[in-house]
Amino acid sequence: MSLIAELPNAGLLKKVADAMKDLCKDVNFDCSEKGIQVQSMDSSHVALVSLNLKESAFTDFKCERPASLGMNVDSLTKILKMTSPNDSLKIRHQVDSDVVGFQCEGTDDRISEFELKLMQIESEHMEIPEQHYKVIAKMPSSEFQKICRDLKEFGETLQLSGSKEGLKFQVKGDIGSGNVLLKPRESEKPEEKVSLTIHEPVNATFALRYLVNFSKAAPLCGSVTLGLGPDAPLLVQYDLESEDKGHLKYYLAPKIEE
Structure with missing residues (x-):
């Protein structure tokens, strides 16, 4: 496994995906030992979305080597719609696999599993200059x-x-x-x-x-x-x-x- 990440509540990722889906269609979720990050411009290159989901947000987080998981945000929201906000959510990805797995577990011992096909998304990493806002x-x-x-x-x-x-x-x-x-x-x-x-x-x-x-x-x-x-x-x-x-x-x- 190159990535195992467990969120105590699926609601957090659902809110994040909902907040991004109208601006970004396909994004790379960049995973490292520090957590999961996303940087994506909207199609007209007027707006930039920058997500930093820190390792401390997860109850369990292991990322053996950095990976870029390209996902369609609409597809991700469809998967997360099937979860309840308080379900725990496990995200798993194996090295060189072309899918990412989601497993959500509810308080009623119901376990649902989904797989999402990964995409190859070209994206350049943008350095956001440190601003001193007035x-x-x-x-x-x-x-x-x-x-x-x-x-x-x-x-x-x-x-x-x-x-x-x-x-x-x-x-x-x-x-x-x-x-x-x-x-x-x-x-x-x-x-x-x-x-x-x-x-x-x-x-x-x-x-x-x-x-x-x-x-x-x-x-x-x-x-x-x-x-x-x-x-x-x-x-x-x-x-x-x-x-x-x-x-x-x-x-x-x-x-x-x-």
């Missing part, structure tokens, strides 16, 4: 999702600006315009608070449909972190339930004004 915002992921969905009704381009006033989402379109201003707020519950760090004001525009896609990862984590810099891709980061299990990051290139 604006960092942390907010409830459900609120981010609602803002993106609400504003999508007004237009296609979102103007995002961070300043001392707060974080402002603005959209202008044919039917009118909308804007939402989020101000920092404290809360007993970390997933309800809004925190803003502004090193300098930043104003940038992005294609809103991508942000609506990114916001579909909301079930992964109660809060989401946005990183904004001048002429830099926007970072949208979710922890995988908790920070020590890893993260799912999206990067979105800004729209260049014509």
Whole structure:
């Protein structure tokens, strides 16, 4: 066996696959002794998805030698749909095998097994430069999702600006315009608070449909972190339930004004 990985709950991988499937069709799951990673651009090369599922997220993890498992994300979600969120999930792959095996075990002693054919996917590993964001915002992921969905009704381009006033989402379109201003707020519950760090004001525009896609990862984590810099891709980061299990990051290139 070159890979044996056991997740205590299949729900985590299901949420990850659901969060990626509208952006990436076929991806390589790169396995090493540190865990499982994915880096994939969407077809239009505007957005990058970066997943880091750390070894600590698994109850059992052995990877004897690094392997790249190419999978169709839609097919993976079909397999994971058959699992219950609290089933334990074992992922197995043998050296040079062209399938990856999934075994899920429920609390009712039901064991289901699936195999998924692997694909050869050409992909170049992208180095993501370390960014020093001028604006960092942390907010409830459900609120981010609602803002993106609400504003999508007004237009296609979102103007995002961070300043001392707060974080402002603005959209202008044919039917009118909308804007939402989020101000920092404290809360007993970390997933309800809004925190803003502004090193300098930043104003940038992005294609809103991508942000609506990114916001579909909301079930992964109660809060989401946005990183904004001048002429830099926007970072949208979710922890995988908790920070020590890893993260799912999206990067979105800004729209260049014509």
